[in-house]
Amino acid sequence: QSVLTQSPSASGTPGQRVTISCSGSSSNIGSNSVYWYQQFPGTAPKLLIYRNNQRPSGVPDRFSGSKSVTSASLAISGLRSEDEADYYCAAWDDSLSAVVFGGGTKLTVL
Amino acid sequence: QVQLQESGPGLVKPSETLSLTCTVSGYSISSGHYWGWIRQPPGKGLEWIGSRWHSGSTYYNPSLKSRLTISIDTSKNQFSLKLSSVTAADTAVYYCASSITMIGEIDYWGQGTLVTVSS
Numbered sequence: 001q002s003v004l005t006q007s008p009s010a011s012g013t014p015g016q017r018v019t020i021s022c023s024g025s026s027s028n029i030g031s032n033s034v035y036w037y038q039q040f041p042g043t044a045p046k047l048l049i050y051r052n053n054q055r056p057s058g059v060p061d062r063f064s065g066s067k068s069v070t071s072a073s074l075a076i077s078g079l080r081s082e083d084e085a086d087y088y089c090a091a092w093d094d095s096l097s098a099v100v101f102g103g104g105t106k107l108t109v110l
Numbered sequence: 111q112v113q114l115q116e117s118g119p120g121l122v123k124p125s126e127t128l129s130l131t132c133t134v135s136g137y138s139i140s141s142g143h144y145w146g147w148i149r150q151p152p153g154k155g156l157e158w159i160g161s162r163w164h165s166g167s168t169y170y171n172p173s174l175k176s177r178l179t180i181s182i183d184t185s186k187n188q189f190s191l192k193l194s195s196v197t198a199a200d201t202a203v204y205y206c207a208s209s210i211t212m213i214g215e216i217d218y219w220g221q222g223t224l225v226t227v228s229s
Binding site for chain 2: 002032033035037039043044045046047050051056088090091092096097098099100101102103104
C-alpha cells in the first residue's frame, strides 16, 4: 500500500491530452514538492517533473505538472506512442522523514 | 555528467546481508549531493530505501531502518548499501541514485541490478 495514491492505469489515443493524478496528505504533497518520474520497461526511471511543475532540460513541454493542496497531476498533451510508459509521483513525507512514491500509473497509447 | 554503476552479488541467501556498491564517475562524492538507493520488486513499483548527504546525514526508510546501512567511501568515490537479515521480500532491482538539491528530486540513476534472495 503506497503512501501516495495513483490510478494503476491510464490510456489515450495519439494527439489526446491525458492526466495522471497523485493523491497524498498534508504531511507529504501538502507541504513539500512533488516529483514525477517516467520509466520504460527494463530501464531506470527518469526525472520528468521537479518541484511540482518544473521540467528538466530535454523534457518536452507536452509534459506539465501541477499541485493543489494534497493532490498533484501530470498532464501529457499531444500524446505520442513513445509516451507509453509507467509514471510515478514522489514527495518527501514530513511524518515519516522519508521519500514516498505512488504505486505508479501505466500509460497505454491506444 | 554524473554516472552511477551498481555492483554486487545477484543472489543472496535468506537471513544473510545484501551488500551493493555504487561507483560514481564524473563527479566527486565529497563535493555535494545526496547519494542513495531505490528498489523495485519484479513487476511492482518503486520503493525508496534511503539516502545520505555527502557530508554525513542519513535518511532511511522507516520500514527498513533497523536492517539498513548506507555509507560513503570518498577515497574510492563510491557509496554502498547493506541490508541485513534479508528475505524473499527483498528480491528486487536495486538502483543507486543521486539528488543534487532535494532528496526526492533524483537527478541521476544507475542502470539497476537485480538481487534475488533465495537459498
